[in-house]
Amino acid sequence: MDRLDTPSPNFDERTLPISMIVLHYTGMQDAASARARLCDPEAKVSSHYLLDEDGTLHRLVAEEHRAWHAGASHWRGITDVNSASIGIEIVNPGHEWGYRPFPEAQIEALLPLVADIKDRHGITRGNIVGHSDVAPVRKRDPGELFPWHRLARLRLALPRPTRNLLDPMWTQAGFLLALERFGYDVTDPMAAIMAFQRRFRPELIDGEIDAECRMILLALLLPKPQGDE
DSSP: OOOEEEEOOOOEEEOOOOOOOEEEEOSSSSHHHHHHHTTTTTTTOOOSSETTSSSEEOOSOOEEEEOSSSSSSBBBSSSSSHEEEEEEEEEETTSSOOOOOOOHHHHHHHHHHHHHHHHTTTOOOGGGEEEHHHHHHTTTTTTTTHHHHHHTTTTTTOOOOOOSSSOOOOOOOHHHHHHHHTTTTOSSHHHHHHHHHHHHTOOOOEEEEEEEHHHHHHHSOOOOTTTTT
């Protein structure tokens, strides 16, 4: 895969092995603005990769280094997500600048990139997540228009369960306990529920725990083949 080297000075050393991929949208007006910010030493933000809408891929930070993309975040007990993850910024104006579907050329370039990183580092599907999954109070990206189903079809992300669903009839406390077990920070219950919906039930993001949410979460928690979570 062709990658343009666009070095960012914003990185430091990892303290954890790589076990995650975090997907973002840039949330800026255009690609040039995003690229400039991710390479600006005063901004103190970066990612390992930046993917333009036309599929052009920029490598900003070497994978062995800790890029600064996740901020204050949490996933499955990991609180230094930057140290444990590869961050990919996907050019899209986001909710503040006219959120729109991700172009086909962009997704076609993203799929082999995620597959390559996943295979080289032995990352499980359950640890390929969005920024909103690891920082539900602060973030909404890559958002409800991101085609997670395309990644799931290639075993690059967990699919949305759709078959043989059973309602566990959890109370709110029971649902939040299960959501925390799955990986989310539930300190802010509403934010955690909406992040879960944005990822696994994007057509209705209302923060309400309904039967469909309970059934999807139960199916995600059911045992899976070893190494295939």
